[in-house]
Amino acid sequence: QKEVEQDPGPLSVPEGAIVSLNCTYSNSAFQYFMWYRQYSRKGPELLMYTYSSGNKEDGRFTAQVDKSSKYISLFIRDSQPSDSATYLCAMRGYGNNRLAFGKGNQVVVIP
């Protein structure tokens, strides 16, 4: 079993829809959780960074962490064509700089 599981998609949604992405993990030592957005031929850009169970909101983005279920989610409200990208979940343990990544989920928002 991989440390981090993420369905690679692709996921196509119409503009304005809610995008829902998720990752599951097996290592209970993971304490910090991130979502990165990566456009084609670019480096990953940090979207959300959380370290506790619950929800964190930033504009149209909401990150959700459920440590008891080892499950994290990213929701994008009112999706725009500019949200079309690959979304990577990542996580690490306390005192460990190294990140474990999901495979990435390609999202296409259709105008």
Next chain:
Amino acid sequence: GAVVSQHPSRVICKSGTSVKIECRSLDFQATTMFWYRQFPKQSLMLMATSNEGSKATYEQGVEKDKFLINHASLTLSTLTVTSAHPEDSSFYICSATTGQETQYFGPGTRLLVL
């Protein structure tokens, strides 16, 4: 947010030559920098971890003599691909961290070896 730059953004070279890629943290001091490789439609593959002033730690299967890493200061790390071959063609991405937060990634360098 923290900014990481990479130079060059794109390089084409002949087989057998060496290529140096620079990674800089522009507005913070990075205790640790990471080098990744990414093939099309795949996730990031960690190549090595480097701490300022010490030798890099390479992942299993990554040749340290082929991929030379130097972390000379808290804001600069370099990756040199020595005697590059076509199979080294890839997208190389660095990241940097202060150790307190997460990793911030550079924009990547696309290497094409002819």
